Amino acid sequence: MEKNIKLTIEYDGTNYHGFQIQPDVKTIQGEIERCLSLIFQKTIKIYGAGRTDAGVHALEQVANFKHSTDKSTGLLHRALNGLLSEDIIIRSVEEVPLDFHSRYSARNRTYQYTILNRPYSGVFFRDFVYFYRYSLDVEAMNRAAGMFVGTHDFSSFCVKSDDEKNYTRTLVRFKCWRSGDLLISEIEADGFLHMMVRILMGTLVQVGRGKYSFERLGDILKAKDRRQAGPTLPARGLCLIRVGY
């Protein structure tokens, strides 16, 4: 009988060319499919909830695949974690209804972007934060973030691609807060465009530095022109936190 298996995956994306499989480079999907194919002794293809870019991390990425063997979820969990290298960990393996699809069934996705904001950088979490030396006004950034909540055309905040016809997304939540030297932003939406979080964050940093006014943010949204927004922040600060179903 066919079974549909949901994987919840934690990874350090530093040494990978993103989630999605590509020829000749190391990707998260490629590594997991390689291990599953070893376990099942045949080619297994998984479907991921979101395509994180090179260097982007995940606390709870979701993927699913189908199989028709009697291998238990417990066995799959142990076998996968035994085969994968230490920068990818399967947090859970669950059997789900056959119509579950990690990408199409997803109702929302949450990302965090973390900035180390102090005069000197740090060694401990250097692959997971963007180091920014100059002081940032987190209250202004949080207020600016709130202005993006709602349904908007985010053309100014993405890299366009031929696959994408619709640039409207609904931001459910976008908040910034300080925790010691870290400035953490959390953003939840029904879906994200390519580079969207990193461009939104680059724009918020301009606000935090006092370089963009709140009024300007509205103008940038209306312009539907990527060149109006702030720079794209580096991948290392970005982490896919949760996919909601």
Next chain:
Amino acid sequence: MEKNIKLTIEYDGTNYHGFQIQPDVKTIQGEIERCLSLIFQKTIKIYGAGRTDAGVHALEQVANFKHSTDKSTGLLHRALNGLLSEDIIIRSVEEVPLDFHSRYSARNRTYQYTILNRPYSGVFFRDFVYFYRYSLDVEAMNRAAGMFVGTHDFSSFCVKSDDEKNYTRTLVRFKCWRSGDLLISEIEADGFLHMMVRILMGTLVQVGRGKYSFERLGDILKAKDRRQAGPTLPARGLCLIRVGY
């Protein structure tokens, strides 16, 4: 005029053979001396407060050195951080009285040991925690830790060396607490013997698993025999947090 310079140093010890300089291998001291020698165009030797072992980290290691040039602390700070690789960071550069010696002036040292205690390991802080799968009784461990506070001969909790004549140390504080999936231990003493924190932690883990009784801890101390204590935990969980003067 001669100046005495105090460096406060943060490092990820993963890729180093410890703090202390050794021929033919990469050490923290070796890297800092190499950069200082470039800056001063002559050989500079630094003195560290503690010799952390291979793979051990530091949040605030301290070292000092002397020079007689007009280079300011601000210039030294920027130049060092510009030359050092991203796993070593100079947190501060201060001019201190000429009689200050990072090692001999130190009154106490504080270490943290961090255990990731949950059924599956984690990718994000994997170089900075020891992963332990089975559940640990943190209250028992904290009570056991408290029993070591005070002045004792710690011969059972170290690797002896010919340099060391005196195995008595005074533990000022030794506490364990849980923070989410992390079990953090903090230990402060006037000084530490070789491998002392890692052997004490290996012994506490046996208590946390219910394998050693509280009574047994007293027997181990009295035995003055390394073989009576628990195993040495890995370096990766250990971090020198602070040196007090």
